[in-house]
Amino acid sequence: MISHSTSMGRHYRPTHLSLGMSLFCPRFPSALLNKDLLRYCLKIKGLPFHTEWINISAVPRFGSDIGVEKTNIGGQGIKAYTLPIIHDPSTGTTIAESFKIAQYLDKTYPDTPRIVPTGTESLHTAFRTAVSALESPIYAFAIPKTFELLSEPADREYFRNTRESFFGTTLEELTPTGDAATITWAKVKEAFSTYASWYEGGGKYFAGESPCFADVVLTGKVFWIRNTLGKESTQWEDVRKWDDGKWEKLLADFEQTYN
Amino acid sequence: MISHSTSMGRHYRPTHLSLGMSLFCPRFPSALLNKDLLRYCLKIKGLPFHTEWINISAVPRFGSDIGVEKTNIGGQGIKAYTLPIIHDPSTGTTIAESFKIAQYLDKTYPDTPRIVPTGTESLHTAFRTAVSALESPIYAFAIPKTFELLSEPADREYFRNTRESFFGTTLEELTPTGDAATITWAKVKEAFSTYASWYEGGGKYFAGESPCFADVVLTGKVFWIRNTLGKESTQWEDVRKWDDGKWEKLLADFEQTYN
Numbered sequence: 001m002i003s004h005s006t007s008m009g010r011h012y013r014p015t016h017l018s019l020g021m022s023l024f025c026p027r028f029p030s031a032l033l034n035k036d037l038l039r040y041c042l043k044i045k046g047l048p049f050h051t052e053w054i055n056i057s058a059v060p061r062f063g064s065d066i067g068v069e070k071t072n073i074g075g076q077g078i079k080a081y082t083l084p085i086i087h088d089p090s091t092g093t094t095i096a097e098s099f100k101i102a103q104y105l106d107k108t109y110p111d112t113p114r115i116v117p118t119g120t121e122s123l124h125t126a127f128r129t130a131v132s133a134l135e136s137p138i139y140a141f142a143i144p145k146t147f148e149l150l151s152e153p154a155d156r157e158y159f160r161n162t163r164e165s166f167f168g169t170t171l172e173e174l175t176p177t178g179d180a181a182t183i184t185w186a187k188v189k190e191a192f193s194t195y196a197s198w199y200e201g202g203g204k205y206f207a208g209e210s211p212c213f214a215d216v217v218l219t220g221k222v223f224w225i226r227n228t229l230g231k232e233s234t235q236w237e238d239v240r241k242w243d244d245g246k247w248e249k250l251l252a253d254f255e256q257t258y259n
Numbered sequence: 260m261i262s263h264s265t266s267m268g269r270h271y272r273p274t275h276l277s278l279g280m281s282l283f284c285p286r287f288p289s290a291l292l293n294k295d296l297l298r299y300c301l302k303i304k305g306l307p308f309h310t311e312w313i314n315i316s317a318v319p320r321f322g323s324d325i326g327v328e329k330t331n332i333g334g335q336g337i338k339a340y341t342l343p344i345i346h347d348p349s350t351g352t353t354i355a356e357s358f359k360i361a362q363y364l365d366k367t368y369p370d371t372p373r374i375v376p377t378g379t380e381s382l383h384t385a386f387r388t389a390v391s392a393l394e395s396p397i398y399a400f401a402i403p404k405t406f407e408l409l410s411e412p413a414d415r416e417y418f419r420n421t422r423e424s425f426f427g428t429t430l431e432e433l434t435p436t437g438d439a440a441t442i443t444w445a446k447v448k449e450a451f452s453t454y455a456s457w458y459e460g461g462g463k464y465f466a467g468e469s470p471c472f473a474d475v476v477l478t479g480k481v482f483w484i485r486n487t488l489g490k491e492s493t494q495w496e497d498v499r500k501w502d503d504g505k506w507e508k509l510l511a512d513f514e515q516t517y518n
Contacts, residue, residue, distance in 0.1 A: 119466035121459035123382035123473060129453060130389035194388060200380035207378035214382060 020048030024062070024085040027053040027155075037220035038084045041102050043258035044211060045112035049086075056150075057158035059083060063096065071097045073166070080162075099128065102213050115213045127214050131221075134194055137187035138221070139167070141235065142228045144175040149228070185235065189242055196243035204253075211254070219254045222247045279307030281346040283321070286312040286414075296479035297343045300361050302517035303470060304371035308345075315409075316417035318342060322355065330356045332425070339421075358387065361472050374472045386473050390480075393453055396446035397480070398426070400494065401487045403434040408487070444494065448501055455502035463512075470513070478513045481506045 023038055042049045054062055063070070063081025070079035085096045091108060095101050102115040116124055143163055150156045164170055176184040195218055199206065206214040222239065229235045240248040282297055301308045313321055322329070322340025329338035344355045350367060354360050361374040375383055402422055409415045423429055435443040454477055458465065465473040481498065488494045499507040 117378055119376055119471075120379060120382055122457050122465040123379055123386055125457040125459050126386040126389045126473070127382055129457070130385045130392065133389065133392045198381050198384040198388070200384050206381040212378075214385070 020050070021089070022087040023049050023051045024054050024066075024083055024087070025051055026059075026083050027055050036223055037216045038086065038098055038101055040211070040216045040219065040254060040258050041098075041105060041115050041213075044115065044216075045105055045109060047105065047109060047112065054083060055152060055155055056083075057152065057154040059158075066094055068094045068096045078166075098217075099124070099213065102216075113210055115216065117207055117212055120207070120212070124213050128217070131195070131217060134191035135221070137184045137191060138225065140174055140176050140184050141188070142225060143167070144171045145228050147171050185238070189238070192239070192242050192247060196246050199246075215250070215254075219250055222251045223254075226251065279309070280348070282308050282310050283313050283325075283342055283344040283346070284310050285318075285342050286314050295482055296475045297345065297357055297360055299470070299475045299478065299513060299517050300357075300364060300374050300472075303374060303475075304364060304368060306364065306368060306371065313342060314411060314414055315342075316411065316413040318417075325353050327353045327355045337425075357476075358383070358472065361475075372469055374475065376466055376471055379466070379471070383472050387476070390454070390476060393450035394480070396443045396450060397484065399433055399435050399443050400447070401484060402426070403430045404487050406430050444497070448497070451498070451501050451506060455505050458505075474509070474513075477506075478509050481510045482513075485510065 021042070023042065025036065025038075039051070060081050063085065066085065066087065068081065068085050071082040072078070073080050073082070082096055084098060084101065085094060086101050086104075087094045088104075088108070093104065093108075095104050099116075103121070105112070106114050106116055147156065147159055147163075150159055160171060163174075167174055198214075205211045211219075225239055226236050280301070282301065284295065284297075298310070319340050322344065325344065325346065327340065327344050330341040331337070332339050332341070341355055343357060343360065344353060345360050345363075346353045347363075347367070352363065352367075354363050358375075362380070364371070365373050365375055406415065406418055406422075409418055419430060422433075426433055457473075464470045470478075484498055485495050
């Protein structure tokens, strides 16, 4: 299933030149936080691209073959190859990590709408710290559920090993049950309530009338919850009602405008 | 010592009309987080003002008399009168809470440098969440030390009562000792290391070449630590060395440019 690794390497040439950039995403939907948000960034900027789907167990070899830098994981000095990765044939650049990619796109295509408005790099970095500090309760639900959605044995093994090592617990222990599930889900609600409290200034989006990286991150999180836990889940029914329907509305708005 | 309450009330008229706005600050230096930062905001904007010092035990009566809104404290739905308060005689406006005051000043004086650049209100709100999430270890050192600096019995009683109620512990229990002090101080260092990691984009300040609210908040925190723990303290000696001297340099820069 490592469909790209044979033709990759540092001399990678995309097969769909007419479609512009190659965006490499994990093959299973919403496997990892923030991985679909690059699609939004590219659509907002109106840049042509095509998506290539990579099995997650193939990511270490793929990252090494395509010659991208490893990404810092979780602030503990751990580095690993991660998706999304973007390859831009017009500059020959290959980059991993969503914020770095967004900044690259802003710099390289200055005539397109900015994802990280000028002067907001540092504020966006603080924003990401604030989001991360609140998101661990979401992991407790979405990570084990993601494992259930994987079918390839190699992917299941890779996912279990990397996540159990990162969280320092088995996937089964990570999953809250009974009262713990109720308490942890209440923390997810609280996290979203804090996220909602940040929207100031009266615009539709974080910075006014057009979406910026912060909007993309939060929308990506809602997308991830809906697709991982499922449209029919009681949890998604909850999320739809939170914060006066803000999250469902934001996601619907993005899907309508940028899909 | 409630020197202003007799002449205050909703019909407050400042005594120093020629000096522009009245900025009301707590009488003892650096008593509370973020309370001196309004001075920086007013200096950055070049707006004339004078400072009036209020004993903290007089704040509830002062706030009520001057007719300002109460401020949300700690996100638990608790409201109280807090300093700084600003009174602007040119519009008859009286406001409490540093971020609201900064936004008021930007709106009312559009020809002065913006403290909250257009489109960054939401990002600044997220920034404040991120800062707060990391600052409780600082409280453990600075709050008990602040108590030591108070001399008026009424102020000491007010400070003890309000802080012990807020933290749910006595000031003595709040103060870390022995190994706990070492561990808690390491967390203060970690908090500043995270704050330092936010500076992106290569400018001197958060948003480039001129300071914004985020810079003012972080500089205010350094100012508060230095003045509360003391220039001669071992802690200040530590802070000076952290993050390649960033914090001492930032504070020195602010004090040189805006004092």
